[in-house]
Amino acid sequence: MLKLPTKLAQASLFPLLLLAAAGLSGCVTTSTAQPGILVEQPLTPEPQPIPYRTEIAIARINEIVASPEVPKEQRARLFYDRGVMYDSVGLPSLARYDFMRALQLKPDMADAYNFLGIHHTLSGDFESAYEAFDSALELEPDYQYVYLNRAIALQNDDKLELALRDFRQFQQIKPDDPYRALWLYLAEIEVSKPQADKTLAELLPKLDEKQWSRQIAAFYLGQISEQQLLAVASDNVTEPKQLAEQLCEVYFYLAKWHALQNNPTQAIEYYKKTLSTNIYEFVEHRYARLEMAKIRQQVVAQDEHDHAH
Numbered sequence: 001m002l003k004l005p006t007k008l009a010q011a012s013l014f015p016l017l018l019l020a021a022a023g024l025s026g027c028v029t030t031s032t033a034q035p036g037i038l039v040e041q042p043l044t045p046e047p048q049p050i051p052y053r054t055e056i057a058i059a060r061i062n063e064i065v066a067s068p069e070v071p072k073e074q075r076a077r078l079f080y081d082r083g084v085m086y087d088s089v090g091l092p093s094l095a096r097y098d099f100m101r102a103l104q105l106k107p108d109m110a111d112a113y114n115f116l117g118i119h120h121t122l123s124g125d126f127e128s129a130y131e132a133f134d135s136a137l138e139l140e141p142d143y144q145y146v147y148l149n150r151a152i153a154l155q156n157d158d159k160l161e162l163a164l165r166d167f168r169q170f171q172q173i174k175p176d177d178p179y180r181a182l183w184l185y186l187a188e189i190e191v192s193k194p195q196a197d198k199t200l201a202e203l204l205p206k207l208d209e210k211q212w213s214r215q216i217a218a219f220y221l222g223q224i225s226e227q228q229l230l231a232v233a234s235d236n237v238t239e240p241k242q243l244a245e246q247l248c249e250v251y252f253y254l255a256k257w258h259a260l261q262n263n264p265t266q267a268i269e270y271y272k273k274t275l276s277t278n279i280y281e282f283v284e285h286r287y288a289r290l291e292m293a294k295i296r297q298q299v300v301a302q303d304e305h306d307h308a309h
Contacts, residue, residue, distance in 0.1 A: 042234045045247040048278040050089045058085050076106035083115065090280045092119060110139040114146050121153040122290055129153045144173050148183065152287060155187055156294070163187050175206050178213040179283075185220060186256055197221065212236075212246065216253045226254065248277040252284035255291065264295045271295075 061082045065075060083098030096119045099112045117132035133150040136143055151166035167187045171180040181203045188196035200217055207214045212232055219229045233250035237243040255270035274288040 042237075042243070043230055043247065045244045045251075045273065045277040046240050047276055048241055048244050054085050054089060058082060061085075072105050076102045076109065079105070080109060080112050083112070087115065088281045090278065092122070095119070108139055110136040110143055110146075113139070114143065114149060117146070117153065118149050118286065121149065121156065122286070126153055126157040144170060147173075148180075148283070151183070151187065152283075155190075156290065160187065160190055164191070171203075175203070176208040178207045178211050178217055181207060181217055182213075182220070182253060185217070189260060213249060216250065220253075220257065229254070244277040245279050245282065248274050248279040248282050249284050251277075252288055252291075255288070259291070259295055264299055267295055268292055 061078050064070060065078050065082075070078070079098045079102040083095045083102065086092075086095035086098060096116065099116050099119075102109055102112045103116070113132045113136035117129045117136065120126070120129035120132060130150065130153065133146050133153070136146045140146075147166045147170040151163045151170065154160075154163035154166065164184075164187050167180075167184045171177075171184045174180060181200060184203075185196050185200045188199055201221055204214075204217050204221065207217060212235075215224060215229055215232045218224050219226065224232075229250060233246045234243060237246065251270045251273040255267045255274065258264075258267040258270060271288045271292045274284055277285065279285050
């Protein structure tokens with residue numbers, strides 16, 4: 001995952017804006033603030049711009065690969081690097097094309113196979129996704145994130161038992177990671193809610209208390225409310241990018257929860273908020289649109305079933 005964070009020249013103002021928003025939000029009764037007063041809503045993500053360093057890096061790679069003198073292996077690495085950058089700014093078709101070109105020149109790039117597998121999953125081509133993930137693991141058997149991505153593909157392809165095997169392997173590699181526990185929970189609950197709750201309750205004490213995302217697991221277990229979770233996600237934030245990243249995550253997992261509660265309208269709203277952050281490289285952002293499509297398909301199928309009876 002490539003992340004090229006930028007620093008704000010006025011980052012010190014951001015905590016003050018959040019405090020102002022938190023303090024004023026309870027007094028505002030309409031959506032229109034008084035003239036001349038700025039009220040920033042802390043739970044409304046600011047879409048993140050494309051980092052200028054990424055744009056410059058893409059331009060430089062374009063110049064380099066245009067030269068016929070670039071060695072084959074270096075050209076493959078450049079195609080891969082540019083593909084990662086395209087992926088990080090929301091240009092999946094260009095990214096996939098570069099990953100394929102990289103593999104044509106250097107067929108032993110496990111990273112490129114992993115990315116291709118993700119893109120095949122997002123397009124619904126699960127067989128090609130499995131081939132790509134399997135190729136990545138053949139090259140690097142310890143490539144842990146391939147297990148996560150393959151598990152997500154299997155889950156979306158209704159192969160839950162195989163998905164659970166990969167989710168468990170991914171979780172066991174780093175048992176204190178809240179996100180790994182959450183993905184395992186979201187797979188197990190499709191089989192048995194009591195078992196999923198039991199597993200997550202057993203994992204919760206082992207999760208890293210320094211990570212705010214631990215509170216998502218607490219929310220899933222009913223230990224805190226939705227509003228408390230949203231407050232945690234926006235607490236102790238020092239700049240807009242950090243806020244956007246945490247909101248990207250919390251909105252995704254809230255959307256998953258609402259979908260499980262048969263609240264498709266609220267789930268879709270949260271997925272849209274996830275997408276609005278523009279944190280393209282986060283797994284939550286990657287799969288939000290796929291989750292939205294699943295909900296819409298389920299609603300259509302239910303409507304057709306109801307009308308048929």
